[in-house]
Amino acid sequence: MGIAKFMNGKFQDAPLVYVCAQFKFNFLDLTLEQEIAVGQALQKTIFRKRLNSKDSVTSITPGATPRVENLTVEREAYFSMDQRNCLVIDKDNNLIEFRTSRYERSNDFIGNIFSALKAMTEAVTPMQDFSVAEVSFNYVDIIAPKAERQLQDYFAHGDKALPLSVIKNVSDNDVLQIGSTRFTRVLKDNRTRLDIEIEQLPKSPSTPEIKYLPNQLVERNRAFSMPIDLPSTLNVLEEGFYAMVWTKASKLPQDDIGLGSQEVEQLCVKTHGLAKESFHSLINQDVCKTDWNWVDIKQEH
Secondary structure, three states: OOOOOEEEEEEOOOOEEEEEEEEEEOOOOOOHHHHHHHHHHHOOOOOOEEEEEEEEEEEEEOOOOOEEEEEEEEEEEEEOOOOOEEEEEEHHHOEEEEEEOOOOOHHHHHHHHHHHHHHHHHHOHHHHHOEEEEEEEEEEEEEOOOOOOOHHHHEOOHHHHOHHHHHOOOOOOOOOOOEEEEEEEEOOOOOEEEEEEEEEEEEEOOEOOOOOOOHHHOOOOHHHOOOOOOOOOOOOOOOEEEEEEEEEEEEOOOOOOEOOOHHHHHHHHHHHHHHHHHHHHHEOHHHHHHHOOEEEEEEEO
């Protein structure tokens, strides 16, 4: 699987702190021998360090008499040596995730994904026919203003984009203010969905804890956690607010496609492009290109 051409540019000081690509399958059933073969194949990629996880989760089946079950979910994770890249196989939820906290270029990230998928499908040929049900790309940005800026300066619609703008006339004597807004678009093809969530969060010496991931993307097992670098402008010793922006693009395949098909790569490139376009429509281009040092990049191959 080669990497498709993609026109790009980038912020050299991007506020992007975490990216997660999710592949959902109609089934993800591997024998013990196949799991071993997958692990051996990934040794040839950046995903060389293997960890297992057994997590207890509570399942609630709704009804007149809800049924509550305590289940054990087993997952495997393969990390790069610096822990900045991670591949998680979750057979119970028919899911494979690719996570990174060191994102520089889309071609690098997508290239790592398809190097791993190629290694896996060559080692376990039945995986080439595993039916891909959905592909999603999640991007998390932490936007903290420079000293001479206001948080609203970084958004195309100013403070209208910030959740707390609806109570901006409330007394400053409040001990704590936190706001969250979520937008969802389902595109005309009825197979593409875009979600944006903006959380406006306080930073000050009295609230030094920083939230840097949305609840849905927080890893529940500490063994699978990754180091995350926060923007240098996020100074908790100064009073003010920062924003956590979660952009998610999801696409359903038009036809039944296997993991080994070229259509999967096209699906990834399109999904990434939609997430990028959505984020760029949200921000103030002039301010962000200045403060985050935007550079144009020639067409990549």
